[in-house]
Amino acid sequence: MAVTWFNDFYKHIADSPLSHWLEVLPAQIATWQKEQLHGDFAKWVKLLNKLPDISTNSVNLKDNVAFGVSSEVTEYTQKQITGLLKQFMPWRKGPFHLHGIHLDTEWRSDWKWDRVVPHIKSLKDRYVLDVGCGSGYHMWRMLGEDAKLVVGADPSQLFLMQFQAIKHFNPDPRIHLMPVGVEQLPELKAFDTVFSMGVLYHRRSPIDFLYQLKSQLRTGGELVLETLVVEGDEQTVFMPGERYAQMRNLWYLPSTAALTVWMQRVGFKNIRVVDVAATTTEEQRATEWMTSQSLVDFLDPNDHSKTIEGYPAPLRAVLIAES
DSSP states (O other), X not given: OHHHHHHHHHHHHTTSTTGGGGGTHHHHHHHHHHHTTSSSHHHHHHHHHHSOOOOOSOEEOSSSOEEOOGGGSOHHHHHHHHHHHGXXXXXXXXXXXXXXXXXXXXXXXXXXXXXXXXXXXXXXXXEXXXXXXXXSHHHHHHHHTTOSEXXXXXXXXXXXXXXXXXXXXXXXXXXXXXXXXXXXXXXXXXXXEEEEESOGGGOSOHHHHHHHHHTTEEEEEEEEEEEEEOSOOTTOEEOOSSOBTTBSSOOOEEOHHHHHHHHHHHTOEEEEEEEEEEOOTXXXXXXXXXXXXXXXXXXXXXXXXXXXXXXXOOEEEEEEEEO
């Protein structure tokens, strides 16, 4: 089953501007598959195979990610699907609506999308890459904007399984997730639009990461960069201690002005900050699909303008630039 996910993608890009990716990708995927012999991979594939096959003509990717309606399935089937999908918890990015099931994720990722989409170039007929795509929620929204092909890159095994679980209910051939990190991507220089949302602050070398993003874009292509920032001027870059809002793997939080300088140095043009928004406990919270601690537990209980460590609370910005 897993092999067909990738073979379909190889065929899809063979006659596309991405065809030179085939020089390295199959070998990378073969190595990745060998590494999945241990752990939960086999169990998760079996769970995916148990999902019932349900055809539907009801697909909505413009307003949300919704496949099917409740009247197409029995209450028993709804419970079966819910039970299987909960085996893939925690579900962090969404929400998804599947045949009357509301998969209520930790993040209201639709709110982020609503902040981003008014400012980007039309995705119609474009080749789109989402770096660090997670379970793929935003990829579906990109497809809803009539992209020609949407490719996600994320090395997480669980995110791939969550993506495939959702795709089971709408097996569209124009959307694929490759379990690779951005550092494994060759310089494709072929995508019309590259998204990176919620990744930059996890990178030890943010400048190298910006170069990696730029090397995926064709000349004149568009970068959509969403990340944590702090207030300040061109010199302001904040590096927290061991944890920030209880996150361990967090490195640099620049101001939007400093980030703009970084992007200029890397060679991006027409850089603009199109949105800055504080993350609220309504946008990121625990649900029955993500039952562990969430943002409210990571903020100072007496002052939500600070994290539990005393740092400025999460502030997120969206910057858009051209290659």
